[in-house]
Structures are given as C-alpha cells and as structure tokens.
Amino acid sequence: MTFVAKFLKDARVMAGDLRHRKIIRAALGNYEIARDKRKASFQSWESARQLAAETKWDALNHLDKYLVEFTAKIEARGTKVHWASTAAQAREIILQIVRDKKAKSVIKSKAMTAEEIHLNDAFEHAGLNVVENDLGEFIVQLRHEAPYHIVFPSMHLTRGEISELFQRELGSAPTNDPEELTMIARRALRKKFLTADIGITGANFAIAETGMISITENEGNARLTAALPKTMISLLGIEKILPKLGDLALFLPMLATAGTGQPLTCYNTMYGGPRQPGESDGPEEWHVVLLDNHRTELLADAEQRDALHCIRCGACLNACPIFKNIGGHTYGTVYSGPIGSVITPHLRGLQDWKHLSNASSLCGACTEACPVKIDLHHHLLQNRRNAAAQQPTFKEQIGFKSFVQLANHPKLWAFAKKFARLTQPLQKLVKGTRLDPGYHWTQTRDLPEIAPETFKDWWRKRK
Amino acid sequence: MTEREKILARVREALKVAAPLPGSHGETHLPTSAKTVSTPRQWLPKVGETFEEQLALFQKNAAELKADFQLFTSRDELKAALAKISAAENWKRIASHRGELIDSVSGSLDLPICFMDKNYDIIELEMCDVGISECDALVAQTGSVLVTNRSAGGRALSVLPPHHVVLARREQLVADLPAAFELLQQKYAGNFPSMISFITGPSRTGDIERILVLGAHGPKKMTIFCF
Numbered sequence: 001m002t003f004v005a006k007f008l009k010d011a012r013v014m015a016g017d018l019r020h021r022k023i024i025r026a027a028l029g030n031y032e033i034a035r036d037k038r039k040a041s042f043q044s045w046e047s048a049r050q051l052a053a054e055t056k057w058d059a060l061n062h063l064d065k066y067l068v069e070f071t072a073k074i075e076a077r078g079t080k081v082h083w084a085s086t087a088a089q090a091r092e093i094i095l096q097i098v099r100d101k102k103a104k105s106v107i108k109s110k111a112m113t114a115e116e117i118h119l120n121d122a123f124e125h126a127g128l129n130v131v132e133n134d135l136g137e138f139i140v141q142l143r144h145e146a147p148y149h150i151v152f153p154s155m156h157l158t159r160g161e162i163s164e165l166f167q168r169e170l171g172s173a174p175t176n177d178p179e180e181l182t183m184i185a186r187r188a189l190r191k192k193f194l195t196a197d198i199g200i201t202g203a204n205f206a207i208a209e210t211g212m213i214s215i216t217e218n219e220g221n222a223r224l225t226a227a228l229p230k231t232m233i234s235l236l237g238i239e240k241i242l243p244k245l246g247d248l249a250l251f252l253p254m255l256a257t258a259g260t261g262q263p264l265t266c267y268n269t270m271y272g273g274p275r276q277p278g279e280s281d282g283p284e285e286w287h288v289v290l291l292d293n294h295r296t297e298l299l300a301d302a303e304q305r306d307a308l309h310c311i312r313c314g315a316c317l318n319a320c321p322i323f324k325n326i327g328g329h330t331y332g333t334v335y336s337g338p339i340g341s342v343i344t345p346h347l348r349g350l351q352d353w354k355h356l357s358n359a360s361s362l363c364g365a366c367t368e369a370c371p372v373k374i375d376l377h378h379h380l381l382q383n384r385r386n387a388a389a390q391q392p393t394f395k396e397q398i399g400f401k402s403f404v405q406l407a408n409h410p411k412l413w414a415f416a417k418k419f420a421r422l423t424q425p426l427q428k429l430v431k432g433t434r435l436d437p438g439y440h441w442t443q444t445r446d447l448p449e450i451a452p453e454t455f456k457d458w459w460r461k462r463k
Numbered sequence: 464m465t466e467r468e469k470i471l472a473r474v475r476e477a478l479k480v481a482a483p484l485p486g487s488h489g490e491t492h493l494p495t496s497a498k499t500v501s502t503p504r505q506w507l508p509k510v511g512e513t514f515e516e517q518l519a520l521f522q523k524n525a526a527e528l529k530a531d532f533q534l535f536t537s538r539d540e541l542k543a544a545l546a547k548i549s550a551a552e553n554w555k556r557i558a559s560h561r562g563e564l565i566d567s568v569s570g571s572l573d574l575p576i577c578f579m580d581k582n583y584d585i586i587e588l589e590m591c592d593v594g595i596s597e598c599d600a601l602v603a604q605t606g607s608v609l610v611t612n613r614s615a616g617g618r619a620l621s622v623l624p625p626h627h628v629v630l631a632r633r634e635q636l637v638a639d640l641p642a643a644f645e646l647l648q649q650k651y652a653g654n655f656p657s658m659i660s661f662i663t664g665p666s667r668t669g670d671i672e673r674i675l676v677l678g679a680h681g682p683k684k685m686t687i688f689c690f
Contacts, residue, residue: 027673041508048506053485061482064474071467077657083466135679136670154670162671178671182679189680194585210655220622220666220681226658227618228585238470245648249640250503252661253605263508263524264605264640266667267622267681269660276657280560280579281617292470300477306485373485 003332004355010330011359020156020327027155028318034261035315041263052254053373056309059208059241063299066208066241067290073211074288077273082289087117090291094119094200094233095126097287101231103128103197107189109215109222110134111202112150112312113235113291115334116347119200130200133189133221135182142169148328150335151259151314156327189221199225199283203236204311205251209244212272213288216255218265226271232283234271237291239299239308245270251311258371259313298346304379307342309372316366316376322359331356338366342379350387357383414456421450503641510604510638517603517638524606525687528664529677534633535690541630542568544688545595549574552626558591560616564630565597579616585623594624594682598631600646601689604639607663608687609647611656618658622666627682629662631689 001009014020039045059066071081084090098106106123108114108130120141123130132141136153140146142165147153154162159176166172172184201222203213213234215222226232242251248268256262275282299305317323317337328336333344333353341356357380366376388396406413424447430436432443441447464472511517518534525532535541549557549572558577559565569576577587588594596615598608608629612618621627637643647659666681677683 023672030673042506043509044506047501048503050485051501051503051506057482057485061478063478064471067471067474083470085466085469089466133680134670135668139670152670152673155673157671159671178674179676181671182668182676186678186680190589193680194589212655212659218666219668219679221679223618223622223660224680227622238474246503246641246644249644250507253507253640260669262663264607264661264663266663266665267660268663269658271658272655273657279612279617279657280581280583281619282612282657290470292473296470296473296477299474300480302480302482305482309485 003352007330007332007355007359010332011326014326014330017327021325023156023158024324024327027152028324031261031318035257035318036261038257038261038263042257045257048250048254049371049373052250052371053306053309055242055247055250056311056372057306059243060239060299060305060308062243063238063241066243067238069208070206070211070241071290073208074213074273075211077211077276079211079273079286079288082287083292084289085292087291087293090117090235090289090293091119091122093287093289094235095122095128097231097233098123098126098128098198101197103231105192105196106130106198106200107133107192107196107225107229108137108200109202109217109225110137110153111200111235112147112334113202113237114200115147116237116293117235117291119235131189131192131196133192133225134217135185135219135221138185138189139165142166146329146334149314149317150312150337151317156329193224193228196225196229198231198233199229200233200235201225203234203240204255205242205248206236206240207242207245207248207270210270210272212245212270213240214248214252214268214270216252216259216265217267217269218260218262220267223267223269226269226283227281230283231285231287232274233287233289235289235291237293237295239295239310254371255311255313258311258315258369294347298343301346303382304342304346306372306374307339307346307376307379309374310339310343311372312339313371315369315371316374319365319369321361321363321365326359338376338380339374342374342376342383345383345387350383351391354383354387357381357387414454417450417454421452424450504639507639507641508604514633514636517636518633521601521603521606521636524603525664528606528685530606530664530685530687532687532689535688538567538690541688541690542571545569545628546571548628548686552592554592556591557593557595558588558616558620558624559595560597560620562597562614564632565595568630569595579620585619588619588623591624593626593628594620594622595628595630596621598629598635599650600643601631601636601687602638602640602643602661603636605661605663607643607661608685609643610660610662611651612658613656621660621662622681625678625682626684626686627662627665628686628688631687633689636689 139154148156205214274286345353600609665685668679
C-alpha cells in the first residue's frame, strides 16, 4: 500500500473513532487552559515570539559559524564530537560506541531525533538492548509502537490500558491509579538506572557561546541518564543551535509554556562536558553526535528555512484540527501534525509525502500557536505548489488544460453549462460509487445543485 | 573530506541564498534588522522590584509547584527545622556534600552522612532517605532552584534520593531567569561546571492521561529551607 493510501484509510477510521476523540479532547482541554494562563503571564507573549524567531533566525542563518564555535568549545572540555550526514551513519556511530564499551545495559531518555533515525530498531537488529526511561516512551516501547505525539508519547492511552500493559509486561498488580502506575514504572526503571553502562540522551538546545547542550524534562530521567552511566551519548540535529547561553532565559520558559503549559519544566539542565577533574560523578566519556539527515537540504530552501527553527514543543499539533481528528499515528511519520507535514517531504521525499500538505484546512492555527513563528500553513501551500511543479499529476494536467479551453471559449462554456445541468440528475444514480466522476469529492460532500437558469440568461430576460 | 567538512560545506552552500526575515510571511519589508533591540527580560512574566515582592513571588511559585518553602530568621532556626523534619520523616541515612552552610547545620542531625564530594558508591546514595544540598540561586520568577554539580554535590545528589532538601540564604534570591544566567556568567565564566540545572519543583509526570503525578524518577518531595 502506498503512503497516501494508508494515510487515507487510517484517517477515515480515526476520524470516526469517538473514543479516540474523547481521550484526545480531555488531554488537550487541560493543556489549553494551562497554556493560555501561562501565555497571559508573559508581559508580551507576541514580542517574546518575535524575539525567539529572530534569535533562531540568527542561529540558522549563521549556522556554519555557530557549529564551529559550539564544537570547538565542547571539545575543549573533553567531549568527543561526531558528525553524521545520514541517519545510517548516526546509527553506526552509536552502535560502534556500544560495541566498543561492551555495554550490557543501555538506557535512553526521550529524544525525537533518535526516533527519526530509528535507533531502537537498529539496536534490535544488532542484537542489543536499549530501555526507554521517560514514562511515556517506556509505555509505548513496551507496546512496540511509535510515540503518538512528540511531547506526550502515550496520550492516546487510558490508565486501564496502561495497567493491563504493566500487568502483562512487568507482572504488576492491577490498578487504576495513575500515581501507582507511575510508581510501578519508577521501580522497574530505577534498577536500570543503577546498572546501565551507557546513557543516551537527545538535546533541546546547543549553546554555541559556551559549548553546552540543554535538556528540558519533567521526570528527572534525563538527569539520571546523564549522571549515572560511565558513558553518555547525546544525539542532536545540527539545527538545535542557539547563539548565547542567555538565550535560554527566553527559550526555556517559552518551550515549557507552549509545550505543556508550565512556567518552566521541572528540570532544565545544561551539560558542558563529561566529568571534569575534581568532580565527583558524571560520565567519564561523553559523545555528542551531530546529525544532518537532510537538514541542510531544508536549509537550502530559503523559503522554508524557518522550519528548522522548530523547538519540538508540539504546540502546532495541539492546535491542529486535523491532528485532533486523525491522531498522531495516522501520519505514519516520526514528526506528526503541521510541523511533520511541512518537514517530512523534505526528510523523506516530496512525492511520497505531499499528501500531508493537502490534509490541511489551512486555517493557520498552527502558525499562530508556534512560539518561534514558523510560517507553517504557508509552507503547506508551498509544498503543494512544489509537488505540482515537480511532477504534475496526469489528472490535474488534463483537468486544468480542459478548463483553460472551456474558459477561453464562451460558446463551449455555455454548452458545458447546459450539458452539466442536463446530466446532473444522472450523477445522483452513481453518487458515492466509483462510477461517479467526482467520486473523491462526493463521497463525503454534497454537490450543489446547478441553478435551473444561468446568470446570463436571467440577465438577458431581465432586460 | 571528513563528514564535518562535508556538512559544513553543505551549510555554507545552503546559506548563499538569504532567508526571509521572521514574521514577514515571505515578504522582506517587515523588520528592518534581523535582531530588533529587545531582551527577554522585557517580555517574560513580570517580577516585582523590591526584595520583599520577589520573595513573596518565589513563595507563591513554590507553593504552586508543590515544593515546601520555609523561611527562617536565623541559621539556628533553620538548624532546628532540619532536626524536626528529620525526626518527623524518620531519616536514617542522609546524602549531602561539604559546604559552609551544610557543615554549620548538619551537626544537629546526628545521623550518618554520605558525602558526595569525592568518588562515592551509587548504591549507598540509593539507600539514603534524603539528599541535602546547597544551591547557586533561587529564581523568584519561576520558583526554581539553580544548582550546579560544583555547588550542590555532583550530578546525582539532587535527583536520586526520594526527597531533596535545599539550603539557601536570602541573598541568593535573584529576580528572574536573565538574572540567573548573568549570575552564572559572572560566577563561572571561563570555567563552567559540567552540569547546571534549574530545578523547578519535585520531579513530575503527566504521561498517564495528563494527570499530574509527583516523583516520576526524581524526588517525590522537595523542601527549600531559606534563612
């Protein structure tokens, strides 16, 4: 099945799934209240957005300079920096470290970039084991499924489903209490933390000025991942750069506000190297893997370059009427929602993924929600334009060519109108079936009845 | 050519074409310079100017975060409060680190203390009931405690034990996040600790039906004693 066929099939099922809708509404309802309260606490959320967008603009449009500065600073503190042009290279770099260290146990805190390169699958194929330690990621890993949402990986599940999962996979007693369920996971994962040889993290920001990465989280799992194992690996896209340490004073509260509706998430931690002389703990070795994986191609598209501003807060997903109706898994992509629809064609091919740009009402809610002002809904339009220019579909070509002929010849136009009026009743006989020429339109929409009289005729009579 | 050179070459090639300025929807006439003259401070949530206002804000934020913030008038009061909470929670083992403030008050506890200043055994830390640390700053704007692995006993002390107790002095209160970053620059420029963390309340998660649960992987309880 093609990507588009699977998308259409899944979207149709999910859009009619009332249970799914109820779960997502409840989860996002609480989020919206918290987010709006936090936004209102800013002296000016709008100005903060503009400053954040300008800061990211500066970072991306001088990316070469900042990458050189970042790596020089972080290497000076004893960090090993690896560069990966492709997902395969990044996987191989990480697996090689794991093999070199003869690691028995690897833990990983939540990282969308690791999802992007399908790191867990690579571990599995190599016969190695990696345990997710963010609660939501742990849950979806136990279910062998992809995260549902870039910030809330398990938001599509009820406590009952999670309880059943824990009973089956962890042998725990049944409970419907979210606190007890959390404690079951805490106990199971605490053992992993204490014995892991390698900890893998992502990063939310990379600071050029001081050579640090910054990790935003609530649970403390990333803190533990960066504290206990002897070797630490951090995987990040090259676009994560921020010029100055002080920029975090803006980005940390904005990420929390847009992402979860918190003033600041529980832990916002900057790492500038492995354990330094005189320090009592932390990894002896730290590897930072910088990933391109088509980011430079997106960078080369000046029109859509701002898509690389994305701080992965998920605000556009939460605001999107399409996301709320079809859900995160339907997209079939690592990055779902509006930002996923914009960047996936760049990461995985325009023709295969152009349908996501069509699955939009272009309402602009995503653009308004974005804390770094990515022009999301215009980029969806640009993707549509680029897809058609690159490879026009036969049907569209015929359609538009015929329309040009019709519109340029008044007699032909008049005939077409008469013909349509006469044949429209026949359409009713085949409506909603494959025989209907307007099948894709009419299976979910009514075709308006053509007026019995044209405007021209009416005008002529009136005179 | 190394991968580094290849990636940087692709970046430089890509940047030959200028991108439209942010917020301009593809038109270039809006902001005239890439960087308007503004700083985060003027847009972030407002913080009162006086020390009392800032202290009150920190107190309010800590309460919302479900952290227990207690203010004392003297070091002796703090010492007594520490002894009281130790008895109430029946602490048996404590993890901590060397520091002027800690050394001056921990004597009141009369319990074995695992110090995290040098190599330590992780299993010993895991067995402790509480981690007591100092901090670099308290941030009024967000109710955060700023710690580094140099000022607060390493990377694990403030996150592994089930209860984190922070000892602070009033003068460590800063108004907002920009001030906290300025303080870090002043205190450590040129030689930053390898870990710097803003801790904003006890560890939490909302991954099950977006319902708040405290103590996901880090401490379930956070207490801030300030004098």
